[in-house]
Amino acid sequence: MSVQVKEKNITIATFLKKKAEKEKITMLTAYDCSTARYFDEAGVDSILVGDSLGMVILGYESTHHVTMEEMKIFTSAVCRGAKRALVVADMPFMSYHTTVEDAVKNAGALIKSGATAVKLEGAGDFILSVVKRLTETGIPVVGHLGFTPQYLNVLGGYKIQGKSCENTLLILEQAKKLEEAGAFAIVLEMVPEEAANYITQRLNIPTIGIGAGKYCDGQVLVCDDILGKFSEFKPKFARRYANFQEEIIKAAKDYISDVKTAAFPDDAESFHLNEEEIKKLESNK
Numbered sequence: 693m694s695v696q697v698k699e700k701n702i703t704i705a706t707f708l709k710k711k712a713e714k715e716k717i718t719m720l721t722a723y724d725c726s727t728a729r730y731f732d733e734a735g736v737d738s739i740l741v742g743d744s745l746g747m748v749i750l751g752y753e754s755t756h757h758v759t760m761e762e763m764k765i766f767t768s769a770v771c772r773g774a775k776r777a778l779v780v781a782d783m784p785f786m787s788y789h790t791t792v793e794d795a796v797k798n799a800g801a802l803i804k805s806g807a808t809a810v811k812l813e814g815a816g817d818f819i820l821s822v823v824k825r826l827t828e829t830g831i832p833v834v835g836h837l838g839f840t841p842q843y844l845n846v847l848g849g850y851k852i853q854g855k856s857c858e859n860t861l862l863i864l865e866q867a868k869k870l871e872e873a874g875a876f877a878i879v880l881e882m883v884p885e886e887a888a889n890y891i892t893q894r895l896n897i898p899t900i901g902i903g904a905g906k907y908c909d910g911q912v913l914v915c916d917d918i919l920g921k922f923s924e925f926k927p928k929f930a931r932r933y934a935n936f937q938e939e940i941i942k943a944a945k946d947y948i949s950d951v952k953t954a955a956f957p958d959d960a961e962s963f964h965l966n967e968e969e970i971k972k973l974e975s976n977k
């Protein structure tokens with residue numbers, strides 16, 4: 693008798709094992725159920741419900757406007773689609789900065805929406821106390837260092853971080869503090885490849901790079917960037933694997949033209965009365 697062994701879900705232990713075995717971790721953002729299902733079927737290790745959804749889905753100018761209510765809705769949609777991949781939900785701006793209690797309550801709400809872990813930005817003393825408490829509470833945490841979009845106004849724009857030896861050492865110190873506080877992975881955004889490599893080599897937990905070169909333990913990209921759907925700007929580090937923008941516009945144009953010329957809907961796309969009912973209708977003048 694052959695026993696079908698179901699592929700196990702990706703867990704935090706999988707992340708650590710992959711780092712130890714030098715196997716790359718793959719992560720993509722997704723914000724809806726069907727995209728999450730397709731990424732899951734494709735075999736991605738982890739899906740991030742990034743607060744980038746504020747810009748790519750909701751049309752905000754920055755991630756600052758994203759609310760907990762929005763994150764809960766998108767997180768539960770993604771979790772309904774992802775069966776295998778580990779889902780990480782971003783804690784939105786100001787959802788973990790007031791008190792540790794508020795941070796626990798808000799992180800808990802994202803876990804109740806279906807996420808396995810939450811991601812938060814920075815490594816100041818208060819953030820470290822939040823990471824420690826969340827981990828103690830049973831909520832796994834991914835850190836986020838380098839360019840941290842929620843600090844956009846403090847950083848003075850979309851700027852590469854860790855451009856000097858001193859800054860690289862500073863990010864490493866922050867990363868080590870996050871690791872000590874209990875984070876199980878760290879996203880490194882827009883950091884020079886050599887700096888990211890130096891940091892990655894000195895951590896026990898995996899680094900997931902975005903614009904941080906090839907030596908990170910894993911990579912993450914925004915789904916609208918890989919699909920060519922977000923056209924406001926294309927970050928240097930994003931690789932486009934499809935051109936959805938062109939496809940969507942073409943599909944909409946073809947549809948408009950078919951409707952205008954009555955080429956849509958055709959017979960097969962319509963419901964029909966049987967002959968008898970048609971005759972009755974015709975005699976009912």
Ligand code: KIV
Nearest residue numbers: 721742743744879902
């Ligand atoms: O919000 C997001 O999509 C992110 C990625 C850029 C890592 O944080």
